[in-house]
Amino acid sequence: MKGSILITASCFLLMAACKPAKQEDSPAKFFASGKWIDLTYSFSEQTLYWPNNPTGFKLDTQANGITPAGFYYSSNAFSAPEHGGTHLDAPVHFAKAHQTTDQVPLEHLTGGAIVIDVSERALKEADYLISVQDIEAWEKANGKIPDSTIVLFRTGYGKYYPDAKKYFGTDEKGAGAIPHLHFPGIDPAAAEWLVRRQVKAVGLDTPSIDYGQSKDFKTHQVLLAKDIPAFENVANLDQLPVTGAYIVALPMKIRNGSGGPLRIIAWVKND
Amino acid sequence: MKGSILITASCFLLMAACKPAKQEDSPAKFFASGKWIDLTYSFSEQTLYWPNNPTGFKLDTQANGITPAGFYYSSNAFSAPEHGGTHLDAPVHFAKAHQTTDQVPLEHLTGGAIVIDVSERALKEADYLISVQDIEAWEKANGKIPDSTIVLFRTGYGKYYPDAKKYFGTDEKGAGAIPHLHFPGIDPAAAEWLVRRQVKAVGLDTPSIDYGQSKDFKTHQVLLAKDIPAFENVANLDQLPVTGAYIVALPMKIRNGSGGPLRIIAWVKND
Numbered sequence: 001m002k003g004s005i006l007i008t009a010s011c012f013l014l015m016a017a018c019k020p021a022k023q024e025d026s027p028a029k030f031f032a033s034g035k036w037i038d039l040t041y042s043f044s045e046q047t048l049y050w051p052n053n054p055t056g057f058k059l060d061t062q063a064n065g066i067t068p069a070g071f072y073y074s075s076n077a078f079s080a081p082e083h084g085g086t087h088l089d090a091p092v093h094f095a096k097a098h099q100t101t102d103q104v105p106l107e108h109l110t111g112g113a114i115v116i117d118v119s120e121r122a123l124k125e126a127d128y129l130i131s132v133q134d135i136e137a138w139e140k141a142n143g144k145i146p147d148s149t150i151v152l153f154r155t156g157y158g159k160y161y162p163d164a165k166k167y168f169g170t171d172e173k174g175a176g177a178i179p180h181l182h183f184p185g186i187d188p189a190a191a192e193w194l195v196r197r198q199v200k201a202v203g204l205d206t207p208s209i210d211y212g213q214s215k216d217f218k219t220h221q222v223l224l225a226k227d228i229p230a231f232e233n234v235a236n237l238d239q240l241p242v243t244g245a246y247i248v249a250l251p252m253k254i255r256n257g258s259g260g261p262l263r264i265i266a267w268v269k270n271d
Numbered sequence: 272m273k274g275s276i277l278i279t280a281s282c283f284l285l286m287a288a289c290k291p292a293k294q295e296d297s298p299a300k301f302f303a304s305g306k307w308i309d310l311t312y313s314f315s316e317q318t319l320y321w322p323n324n325p326t327g328f329k330l331d332t333q334a335n336g337i338t339p340a341g342f343y344y345s346s347n348a349f350s351a352p353e354h355g356g357t358h359l360d361a362p363v364h365f366a367k368a369h370q371t372t373d374q375v376p377l378e379h380l381t382g383g384a385i386v387i388d389v390s391e392r393a394l395k396e397a398d399y400l401i402s403v404q405d406i407e408a409w410e411k412a413n414g415k416i417p418d419s420t421i422v423l424f425r426t427g428y429g430k431y432y433p434d435a436k437k438y439f440g441t442d443e444k445g446a447g448a449i450p451h452l453h454f455p456g457i458d459p460a461a462a463e464w465l466v467r468r469q470v471k472a473v474g475l476d477t478p479s480i481d482y483g484q485s486k487d488f489k490t491h492q493v494l495l496a497k498d499i500p501a502f503e504n505v506a507n508l509d510q511l512p513v514t515g516a517y518i519v520a521l522p523m524k525i526r527n528g529s530g531g532p533l534r535i536i537a538w539v540k541n542d
Contacts, residue, residue, distance in 0.1 A: 027517035027538055028383030030301050036377040043373075044526035055348075059527060062352065071492055072367040074529045077326075079350035081333065086524070096343040102314075106307040106536060112299030221342055246298035250521040250534035253357070255315035256330060258345040263521035263534065265377060267298055 034269040040086045041235050043261060046162045048207065048233070049084035051170070051177035056084060082259040088251040089209070089230040093258040094220040101257030104229050108200045111150050113247045113266065114142070115240045118184070119156030126169055126182035127213050128155070130204075132193050142242055147198045150247045154237040155184040158205035161233065169212055185211030188218035195226045201249065203231030203264070231264055240266055305540040311357045312506050314532060317433045319478065319504065320355035322441070322448035327355060353530040359522040360480070360501040364529040365491040372528030375500050379471045382421050384518045384537065385413070386511045389455070390427030397440055397453035398484050399426070401475075403464050413513055418469045421518045425508040426455040429476040432504065440483055456482030459489035466497045472520065474502030474535070502535055511537055 041047065047057040057080040064074040082101075083089070091098035099105075116138045122128040130153050139145060160166035169182030183206045186194075191209075194202060202209060202223060209230045210219045223230060231249055249264040251257075312318065318328040328351040335345040353372075354360070362369035370376075387409045393399040401424050410416060431437035440453030454477045462480075465473060473480060473494060480501045481490045494501060502520055520535040522528075 026383060026515060027301065027305075030298065031381070031517070034298075036381055038377060038524075040524045042524045042526035053348075059525065069487060071365065071487065073365060073488075074363055074367075075352070075354060076525075076527075076529055077324075077350065077352040078525060078528075078531070079348065081346070081348040083346060092345055094342065094344060096345075106309060110302070110307055110536075112297060216340060216342065217344075244297060246302070248519050248521070248536075250519070250536065252523050252532045253309075253311045253313045253534055254330065254347075254349060255313035256347075257349070258347055260349070261523045261532075263524055265381075265519075265521065 031267060034267050036265045036267050037236060037239050039234050039236050039264045039266055040262065041161060041233060043078075043080065043085050047080070047085040048162050048164055048167060049081055050207070051168070051173050051181070052175045053081045053084065056080065080261070082254070082257055083232075086231070086233045086235060086262050086264060088249070088259045088262045089220065089224065089232060090257060090259050091224040091227045091229065093224055094217060095224040098224060099227055101251050101254040101260045104251070108227070108229055109249045109251070111148060111200050111247060112146070113150040113152055113240070113245045114138070114145055114243050115152045115154055115237060115245070117154045117242075119154055122155035122157070122184040126184070127211055128184035129187040129211055130155075130184065130190055131187050132190050135190060135193060145197055145199070148200050150201045150203065150249075151194060151199045152234065152237055152240070153186065153202075153204040155204060155206055157183055158235055158237060161235070168207060181212030183207060183212040185209055185214060186219045188222055191219040191222040195222060195228065199228060201229045201231060203234045203249070205234050205237050206232070208232055231262055234264060241268060244269060302538060305538050307536045307538050308507060308510050310505050310507050310535045310537055311533065312432060312504060314349075314351065314356050318351070318356040319433050319435055319438060320352055321478070322439070322444050322452070323446045324352045324355065327351065351532070353525070353528055355504075357502070357504045357506060357533050357535060358530055359520070359533040360491065360495065360503060360530045361528060362495040362498045362500065364495055365488060366495040369495060370498055372522050372525040372531045375522070379498070379500055380520045380522070382419060382471050382518060383417070384421040384423055384511070384516045385409070385416055385514050386423045386425055386508060386516070388425045388513075390425055393426035393428070393455040397455070398482055399455035400458040400482055401426075401455065401461055402458050403461050406461060406464060416468055416470070419471050421472045421474065421520075422465060422470045423505065423508060423511070424457065424473075424475040426475060426477055428454055429506055429508060432506070439478060452483030454478060454483040456480055456485060457490045459493055462490040462493040466493060466499065470499060472500045472502060474505045474520070476505050476508050477503070479503055502533055505535060512539060515540060
């Protein structure tokens with residue numbers, strides 16, 4: 001009898017602990033156990049664009065002061081190329097008739113992420129190509145990358161942003177500067193590997209998923225043709241764990257856009 | 272002895288069930304039990320702006336076709352006022368020296384949300400002011416709104432977007448059209464109530480948190496002075512449950528901005 005009471009009591013207690021309270025089950029409660037980290041650079045006159053863009057980001061004041069009615073009011077207009085600062089490459093950027101910015105599904109913009117750190121080599125070698133070997137070494141250390149993962153590469157170049165000379169390899173402007181671009185990117189063979197592994201999206205902390213010296217932008221062609229969007233100039237990748245972060249990467253919803261400003265954040269569990 | 276084995280066995284089984292597997296604990300697994308819903312209108316030439324804006328959203332093609340190197344490439348530039356389409360009002364929009372767009376903390380842009388549906392009255396009365404009574408009626412039916420909630424109001428006006436005549440009450444342009452604006456908004460007394468309840472942010476499916484006939488934009492003044500950001504022209508509010516949605520509302524990160532394009536999504540648990 002005593003044993004039976006004991007079983008009943010312990011089951012009751014354990015089952016009560018098992019059953020999630022309605023609140024515990026809610027995402028608001030779930031997310032309270034960690035914090036969101038911003039992986040986005042601000043848009044300003046310092047925002048970096050490909051050297052052949054005639055203009056960069058511009059903010060024009062429409063109003064800033066006390067109105068005749070007596071209250072304070074400020075408002076601006078802005079203009080920018082799609083591809084600069086922290087931004088999205090939509091599949092149509094290099095793949096004709098593929099998804100435009102507004103058509104990239106939220107399933108490819110949200111999800112679990114892994115971070116592959118290649119900074120040790122990339123910071124020594126401006127033309128570094130992230131290789132299949134780099135990804136396989138990551139898997140050897142951390143286990144197989146699951147399907148439907150967002151794969152982020154950390155080259156360490158984030159620490160140079162927005163110093164064009166260090167980040168791009170040149171601070172010259174115009175089409176003539178393009179041959180002088182030197183920064184790390186992803187080897188097309190690694191892009192093919194990522195396609196086979198059916199990743200959701202790819203991001204990194206350089207101006208482009210193809211390295212600065214690329215002429216054919218093959219990595220763009222490979223990934224975007226398979227509707228795998230790219231996130232470029234991603235900030236603060238040093239703040240993410242190797243596994244376990246959850247990404248929400250939301251581009252400005254430009255109809256018929258080939259890309260655009262991206263606000264990308266990561267949720268990371270508290271220690 | 273048998274009883275003791277039984278206790279040990281049942282405890283072992285129950286405790287194993289209690290202990291979350293590493294994967295079950297991850298946000299990627301958590302979010303797999305529901306779906307993200309997009310609450311954002313696309314930016315295009317149809318995007319609605321306040322009638323006195325001289326221009327709206329503009330997309331300019333920079334490239335679209337086969338390059339001399341033989342691959343397809345498309346790229347655009349764009350321009351827009353900050354306040355139109357689905358967008359953020361940052362505190363500095365009406366509160367001098369308060370947070371600019373890039374400074375609004377992620378804590379105010381992410382969180383659990385409730386939806387207060389006032390569409391039955393608002394669709395009959397273009398100058399409808401969402402009242403303290405509307406909020407208190409919601410609480411009577413659904414329980415107290417917790418602190419740090421994102422409060423979304425559904426007026427039903429979303430179904431009119433982007434038909435300016437129905438959505439704004441006028442399709443005229445220029446400053447002369449402003450007195451003809453008729454759409455629902457939030458009564459300043461309700462804004463004061465929301466401040467006292469320490470909500471994270473406020474959103475709705477009309478062009479402005481102040482109703483069309485407002486002259487002093489008092490609701491803006493009340494909320495923004497307390498650093499409670501506003502989400503305007505929010506889409507698809509009819510797709511959200513009354514409670515339990517989780518919002519991620521990410522504005523384009525405009526340094527010194529008074530607002531800007533907002534990509535807002537909601538996570539909703541599967542039925």
